[in-house]
Amino acid sequence: MSFKPFKNFLFGFAFSPSLKANVYEVTRLASYFNANLIFVHVGEKTKEKELSFKNLLNKSPLKPKNIKTHWTEGDPVKTLIKTCLDFNIDLLLLGALKREKLVTFYLGSIARKLTRRAPCSVLLMLNPSVERHPCKHIVVNGFDSPQTKDTVEASFYFGNTIGAEKITLVEEIDESRVNVSVNDDKSLREATVKKEKINREEKMRVSDLVKKIPLAQKHSLKWDTQSIFGRRGYSIGHYARIVRADLLIMNAQEESTYINRFFPKDLEHILAELPTDVLIIQS
Secondary structure, eight states: OSSSHHHEEEEOOOOSSSSHHHHHHHHEEEEEHTEEEEEEEOOOOOHHHHHHHHHHHHHHOOOOOOOOEEEEOSOHHHHHHHHHHHOOOSEEEEOOOTTTSSOOOOOOHHHHHHHHHHSSSEEEESOSSSSSSOOOOEEEEOOSSTTTHHHHHHHHHHHHTTTOEEEEEEEEOOGGGOOOOSSHHHHHHHHEEEEHHHHHHHHHHHHHHHHHOOOGTTTTTTEEEEEEESSSTHHHHHHHHHHOOOOOEEEEEOOOOTTTTTTTHHHHHHHHHHOOOEEEOOO
């Protein structure tokens, strides 16, 4: 596997009402991955805070062997990014907030900046819980992109580790690729035939990526592909919401080039209104 397994986790915590659920969630995840876990609080350190957090951590029923807690002050974004680099972090965990009196979720300015600038993969958690809620269905982007190979590998690795049941690889296809004006029965048939051809090509492309993954990483997971004609980023988020996926896995933002200069907008659609927990894979 060219994808690097997650061995070092980091969670930046604040003393909020959701702290207990977040602590239980990230310690549980780090335990599944047998990973080192670093908690970072950017803010004033007091004896009361230190004792409160230590007691909470001690009560967490499932913990990895290696846990460290760092207390520091400074700009939260710069400090957490530097800490990720200093400790060779593979996965940065961030909590998403529920809008008041609404069922949608959003990222605060700090979390949004961290998501865009993190030097590692990022997991956005919508519903951290004290009691475990199993992740059953994972939706993964199957974009035609150099990063997608690592993202697909990561999805099977992640899914197997947390005991997921199913993975759906979604190929989002821009309608402009059909390039047929539908104004009569003949043009409708032409558009349908072209869509079917593109659909077959996309399924073969994604299936070839899965074939290259070692059997040990995929034998216990059911997987399928799904083609969607629509706007990239927006369509996959909508699909994940409709099928009630437990996790959406996406490529990280790519460097801007002539070919992929529109790619940053893909993640913006997702971050604007999170459909579920989102894992962003940094190659």
